[in-house]
Amino acid sequence: MTHDAxxxxxxxxxxxxxxxxxxxxxxIERGAVAVAGGRIAWVGPDxxxxxxxxxxxxxxxxxxxxxPALIDCHTHLVWAGSRHREFEQRxxxxxxxxxxxxxxxxxxxxxxxxxxxxDTLLELACRRARKLLAEGVTCIEIKSGxxxxxxxxxxxxxxxxxxxxxxPVTVRxxxxxxxxVPPEFENRAxxxxxxxxxxxxxxxxxxxxxxxVDAFCEDIGFTPAQVERLFKAAREFGLSVKLHAEQLSNQHxxxxxxxxxxxxxxxxxxxxxxxxxxMAAAGTVAVLLPGAFYFLRETRLPPVGLLRQxxxxxxxxxxxxxxxxxxxxxxxxxxxxxxxxRLTPEEALAxxxxxxxxxxxxxxxxxxxxxxxxxxxxxxNVQHPAQLSAQYGLASPRLLLRDGAPQGTTGQ
Ligand code: NIG
Ligand code: FE
Numbered sequence: 001m002t003h004d005a006x007x008x009x010x011x012x013x014x015x016x017x018x019x020x021x022x023x024x025x026x027x028i029e030r031g032a033v034a035v036a037g038g039r040i041a042w043v044g045p046d047x048x049x050x051x052x053x054x055x056x057x058x059x060x061x062x063x064x065x066x067x068p069a070l071i072d073c074h075t076h077l078v079w080a081g082s083r084h085r086e087f088e089q090r091x092x093x094x095x096x097x098x099x100x101x102x103x104x105x106x107x108x109x110x111x112x113x114x115x116x117x118x119d120t121l122l123e124l125a126c127r128r129a130r131k132l133l134a135e136g137v138t139c140i141e142i143k144s145g146x147x148x149x150x151x152x153x154x155x156x157x158x159x160x161x162x163x164x165x166x167x168p169v170t171v172r173x174x175x176x177x178x179x180x181v182p183p184e185f186e187n188r189a190x191x192x193x194x195x196x197x198x199x200x201x202x203x204x205x206x207x208x209x210x211x212x213v214d215a216f217c218e219d220i221g222f223t224p225a226q227v228e229r230l231f232k233a234a235r236e237f238g239l240s241v242k243l244h245a246e247q248l249s250n251q252h253x254x255x256x257x258x259x260x261x262x263x264x265x266x267x268x269x270x271x272x273x274x275x276x277x278x279m280a281a282a283g284t285v286a287v288l289l290p291g292a293f294y295f296l297r298e299t300r301l302p303p304v305g306l307l308r309q310x311x312x313x314x315x316x317x318x319x320x321x322x323x324x325x326x327x328x329x330x331x332x333x334x335x336x337x338x339x340x341x342r343l344t345p346e347e348a349l350a351x352x353x354x355x356x357x358x359x360x361x362x363x364x365x366x367x368x369x370x371x372x373x374x375x376x377x378x379x380x381n382v383q384h385p386a387q388l389s390a391q392y393g394l395a396s397p398r399l400l401l402r403d404g405a406p407q408g409t410t411g412q
Contacts (some may be wrong), residue, residue: 013061038403069138069376071356074317081112113146131328136378145176157209178215197233205237219254258282291325316351346391375404395403
């Protein structure tokens with residue numbers, strides 16, 4: 001039997017399929033994967049690989065690790081300016097909240113982002129995205145939220161879409177106009193939320209620029225009642241929702257997100273058991289962002305035990321942004337998810353593949369090595385999946401397939 005439709009076969013690999021419910025990592029020790037066009041056509045033990053025609057490209061992995069390509073399901077990588085001065089201020093004793101309340105923080109990035117040209121923003125965004133891509137990432141979520149007015153929010157979303165056109169990466173965009181109250185609406189948060197619901201969100205939806213809607217539910221952000229209003233508006237436009245919840249305090253945002261069938265609730269350091277239960281019941285993914293926890297020197301850990309106990313799917317993302325996580329590495333975040341949050345390396349990898357796909361509503365297409373899914377695969381220069389989390393800076397892709405086609409990699 002020959003398989004002429006196959007375009008590529010990877011043999012003799014340590015295949016971490018990341019499929020749940022089977023062996024750890026969904027591991028196939030000496031495995032093979034066949035690709036037909038852009039899709040995975042076959043996966044299984046190397047000894048059971050069907051014969052293939054001579055025309056199929058065959059890679060002998062010599063035992064190297066093969067995983068699904070990584071997915072960074074929470075980034076804010078379109079921004080201008082730099083917040084290094086805040087880094088200094090925090091080292092001198094200021095807190096993230098006091099800086100935010102005195103007009104720095106998110107609002108300083110808003111001023112720089114409004115002033116930047118589209119070309120500059122695109123160039124900066126691509127530079128950051130390339131850092132992620134070099135680590136084997138082929139799918140990222142990008143949020144707006146540094147515009148906070150109609151023009152700049154749409155500009156950010158347009159640039160986010162452009163990143164997916166000029167670089168080999170699939171981009172999911174999220175409208176985060178409810179990130180902070182802009183200066184024009186100072187002390188009028190309700191009016192700003194009304195403006196987001198009545199003007200910005202409908203415009204983003206009409207132009208097809210947003211795949212989801214997010215908000216920052218926090219004392220220094222928006223109240224649960226304001227988030228509720230936004231989520232209702234999102235539903236009217238058929239958009240998925242997600243939420244920055246329980247990062248700095250417990251606002252019961254995760255339960256609110258779950259009530260609205262949110263794809264994910266993100267951060268969650270202050271999540272309580274009711275929130276975890278609600279997320280489990282709704283299938284809302286817990287996106288953990290250890291880079292922001294580390295960079296802000298937070299001390300309260302997300303309740304990983306509760307998430308496990310209630311079977312809440314856990315994802316890990318970079319949160320790449322100028323203020324709380326200027327750290328352009330998903331692998332570093334997997335490492336920190338283990339060292340700081342005590343995730344297992346298996347959970348960290350599932351968090352950057354299977355559950356990250358789910359947090360973006362892409363679980364049917366991406367995140368595991370299974371027949372029929374998109375053939376975005378990484379063959380690594382290491383042999384065991386735990387090495388991806390255990391050895392920061394040492395693991396890199398030696399072959400990266402996107403839609404079944406080899407991409408340039410940075411080497412060994
Ligand atoms: O995810 N929490 C709110 N938003 C970002 C930080 C944004 C910023 O400080 O620029 C976050 O941590
Ligand atoms: Fe964020």
